[in-house]
Amino acid sequence: MTIPRAAKTLRRTRIQEEKEEQILEAALDVFSASGFRGSTIDQIAEVAGMSKPNLLYYFRTKEAMHRALIDRVLYTWLEPLRAFNAEGNPESEIRSYIRRKLEMARDFPRESRLFANEVLQGAPHIEDELKGPLKELVDEKAEVIRAWAKSGKIVKCDPYHLIFSIWSTTQHYADFDVQVRAVLGQEHSGEGRFEDAARFLEQLFIGGLRPDPLGG
Structure with a gap:
């Protein structure tokens, strides 16, 4: 079945928002416990339950998540x-x-x-x-x-x-x-x-x- 372009865009946006929220929830856990300097992208990815490359697709840097x-x-x-x-x-x-x-x-x-x-x-x-x-x-x-x-x-x-x-x-x-x-x-x-x-x-x-x- 072919999905109309608008529906594809909407679905991609919704999924992206859900993934970003998942990452930010994990980042909040890590940053609030260890501070910015004491936290790593690897730690955040582990808490988020996703690979580091997948996380970096949504947030390119630790600074971007923190900001x-x-x-x-x-x-x-x-x-x-x-x-x-x-x-x-x-x-x-x-x-x-x-x-x-x-x-x-x-x-x-x-x-x-x-x-x-x-x-x-x-x-x-x-x-x-x-x-x-x-x-x-x-x-x-x-x-x-x-x-x-x-x-x-x-x-x-x-x-x-x-x-x-x-x-x-x-x-x-x-x-x-x-x-x-x-x-x-x-x-x-x-x-x-x-x-x-x-x-x-x-x-x-x-x-x-x-x-x-x-x-x-």
């Missing part, structure tokens, strides 16, 4: 901060931001470790993004926090260090997952661990930012 993953991660990683609403109630916005970041740590631990490894190695592949889109977004949200403080909705604080602190305390549960599980033990595993963390971090940040009703 594709980093681009995805950076966009996803910034999404909760983009949702930070200047018109919203500060307590609600900060609470939602903390919870969204913890949800990402829970749902995307490999992606979080991939990003952390990249930054720890000097961010050679995303330096422009950090100094460009990331900085611009953080600057924008820092102005939101300053405006809240100026209007008396929260106490005066350094907005950058507030954002950094939320990043570090939420991402800790992905980047140092092994340490967290070792310390807390099995009884604090799963969803309950993240809910406990959310409640504590809400108390820490929101309680610390809430203005004194007596103005003292």
Whole structure:
């Protein structure tokens, strides 16, 4: 049976997309565990369950796989901060931001470790993004926090260090997952661990930012 040209193209594209996703899933496993420098194409091909030549048909270099993953991660990683609403109630916005970041740590631990490894190695592949889109977004949200403080909705604080602190305390549960599980033990595993963390971090940040009703 002869397959029309359009159908052939569609089928080839679908198969290519499936293979690329298979490779990127394997690359995410390897890069998040070993970092870019500690990973090899042979390792990724083995995890993907395909030959090295077959893998190289879809991604010619290790850098190409890493770049594709980093681009995805950076966009996803910034999404909760983009949702930070200047018109919203500060307590609600900060609470939602903390919870969204913890949800990402829970749902995307490999992606979080991939990003952390990249930054720890000097961010050679995303330096422009950090100094460009990331900085611009953080600057924008820092102005939101300053405006809240100026209007008396929260106490005066350094907005950058507030954002950094939320990043570090939420991402800790992905980047140092092994340490967290070792310390807390099995009884604090799963969803309950993240809910406990959310409640504590809400108390820490929101309680610390809430203005004194007596103005003292």
